[in-house]
Amino acid sequence: MADPGTGATADRPDFASASVPRHLARGALGFGALIGAFALLPVVGPVTLSLLPVGVLALRGCPMCWTIGLVQTVSRGRLERSCPEDGQCRLTVAGRG
Structure with a gap:
């Protein structure tokens, strides 16, 4: 059954965002948090690992999920x-037979 707002179905998840700029912003936040979690580890310590959930949440689970969402959004x-x-x-x- 399709979700009327997004076009997603139960067997086809929808990872798309409302717009390409919004999706790219989510990607920048997600990848930045993941990279920062490991790059700042020697400087700040294990507290930087708290950025991992932020990155995973922004990417909606994984970098591949974000990539699929980018293709869907475009x-x-x-x-x-x-x-x-x-x-x-x-x-x-769309619009062609």
Whole structure:
């Protein structure tokens, strides 16, 4: 069943953001926190590991989840998937048959 707000279905999770700039900001925060957690470890100590949950939360679980979300965010509204009764799904450019 599709979520009316996002277009996500139970078997197809949606990792997209509302806009590309928002998604890139989430990526900068997430990757910055992950890199900072390890880069600052020798300087500040183990307290910097508290940045790990921030990075994971910003990336929605993992860097690959963020990457999938970026592709979904960029392609949202440009591509559409249709699965007619014949069982073969097709990916087409929106607005074209």
